[in-house]
Amino acid sequence: MARPKIPRKSTSVDMTAMCDVAFLLLSFFILTTKFKPSEAVPVNTPTSVASKIAPDKDVVMISLNNQGKVFLSTGDGTADKDTKEQIIREINTTKNLGLSNAEIGALKAAPFIGVSFAQLKQQAALTTSQMTGATLPGIPAQDTANNELIDWMRAVNTVYTGMDRIPNILMKGDNVAKYPVFKNIITAFKKNDFSKFQMVTNPESVPVGSELWKNPPKKVD
Amino acid sequence: MAEMDTSGGGHHKKGPGVKKAKKNSTRVDLTPMVDLGFLLITFFIFTTTMSQPTAFKLVLPKDTDKPEEQTKIKQSGALTILLGKDNNVFYYEGALVADASGTNFKASNFKDIRDVIIHKKQTTDTADFFIVVKPGNESTYKNFVDIFDEMNINLISRYALDNVTSDEEQLIERTEAAQGGK
Numbered sequence: 001m002a003r004p005k006i007p008r009k010s011t012s013v014d015m016t017a018m019c020d021v022a023f024l025l026l027s028f029f030i031l032t033t034k035f036k037p038s039e040a041v042p043v044n045t046p047t048s049v050a051s052k053i054a055p056d057k058d059v060v061m062i063s064l065n066n067q068g069k070v071f072l073s074t075g076d077g078t079a080d081k082d083t084k085e086q087i088i089r090e091i092n093t094t095k096n097l098g099l100s101n102a103e104i105g106a107l108k109a110a111p112f113i114g115v116s117f118a119q120l121k122q123q124a125a126l127t128t129s130q131m132t133g134a135t136l137p138g139i140p141a142q143d144t145a146n147n148e149l150i151d152w153m154r155a156v157n158t159v160y161t162g163m164d165r166i167p168n169i170l171m172k173g174d175n176v177a178k179y180p181v182f183k184n185i186i187t188a189f190k191k192n193d194f195s196k197f198q199m200v201t202n203p204e205s206v207p208v209g210s211e212l213w214k215n216p217p218k219k220v221d
Numbered sequence: 222m223a224e225m226d227t228s229g230g231g232h233h234k235k236g237p238g239v240k241k242a243k244k245n246s247t248r249v250d251l252t253p254m255v256d257l258g259f260l261l262i263t264f265f266i267f268t269t270t271m272s273q274p275t276a277f278k279l280v281l282p283k284d285t286d287k288p289e290e291q292t293k294i295k296q297s298g299a300l301t302i303l304l305g306k307d308n309n310v311f312y313y314e315g316a317l318v319a320d321a322s323g324t325n326f327k328a329s330n331f332k333d334i335r336d337v338i339i340h341k342k343q344t345t346d347t348a349d350f351f352i353v354v355k356p357g358n359e360s361t362y363k364n365f366v367d368i369f370d371e372m373n374i375n376l377i378s379r380y381a382l383d384n385v386t387s388d389e390e391q392l393i394e395r396t397e398a399a400q401g402g403k
Contacts, residue, residue: 015252
């Protein structure tokens with residue numbers, strides 16, 4: 001029986017279409033990726049069932065690291081940075097610190113405030129890489145008698161009231177931070193009539209069978 | 222095979238024996254490029270932060286000295302939760318009884334406290350039900366968030382934060398010492 005000859009086909013496939021798809025996906029992922037900003041103050045946050053994403057505008061963040069040091073920072077946007085400058089100016093005037101414009105600029109660029117009022121000049125002289133949670137002493141809030149965070153929160157209140165906006169106060173505490181320092185932070189909030197604040201947590205699944213699991217909260221956007 | 226045309230520039234005739242210069246194919250093998258593309262895609266997929274941090278809202282009442290502005294709670298509906306060191310949890314219902322007959326002060330932990338809360342919630346009138354949280358000086362921030370998370374999990378709307386009294390502190394110390402001696 002005569003076998004029909006099967007023509008040999010080339011095994012090479014045209015890769016152009018696949019290449020197009022690959023690079024389309026690549027550009028999508030490059031554009032949507034938001035790198036986790038490297039944190040000067042490393043904080044391991046606890047988990048909670050809260051499902052609301054932390055805000056990123058008008059943010060005033062209080063960080064409490066594992067050693068119980070308190071740091072104040074604002075959001076990364078330009079508007080928030082300007083607000084930070086105003087807050088520092090406000091503290092400068094009310095506390096008569098005599099900071100120069102250059103020093104205020106340096107503090108504005110700093111990732112966080114982590115010293116007492118008296119040492120602000122010294123922090124302004126440091127480079128950003130020198131400012132870490134390990135090297136700076138933190139804002140004094142350890143004892144009730146000398147709670148400088150009250151003054152900082154008052155400045156925040158003054159600045160935000162002047163702009164007729166409400167700050168989103170975020171509390172970012174470490175798992176192992178002790179409660180008394182946190183209590184002093186709450187005191188600082190309360191003394192300035194900030195009765196609402198939000199605690200930054202990592203999401204956690206709702207326990208099966210609990211009441212929240214039976215009645216999940218309605219999404220409000 | 223490709224051949225070089227070594228004849229000089231003088232001959233322009235195109236006779237039948239003259240070979241045409243072979244055109245090279247413009248096709249490039251795109252396989253390595255696709256490989257590279259997918260490698261980068263994998264990298265970006267893995268580095269993309271999937272879980273954004275969430276915010277957990279807490280509203281505190283204003284401190285007031287005026288008794289008429291303070292929240293009044295019924296003792297029968299109150300459950301007081303105390304946070305001790307090393308993730309210990311203590312609780313009592315109603316007022317603290319610390320007489321010789323024994324106290325209603327009980328030790329618990331973060332696993333069991335949910336059942337205590339649920340039990341109390343089911344057995345008391347909703348209008349009277351109130352939880353007071355008193356974190357001790359040895360408790361951590363995680364304990365604080367966890368216990369308020371329990372309020373969210375069990376849909377409890379009425380709760381308060383208070384300071385530990387010295388009586389309670391002594392009881393915590395005594396209970397913790399007893400547990401340590403086991």
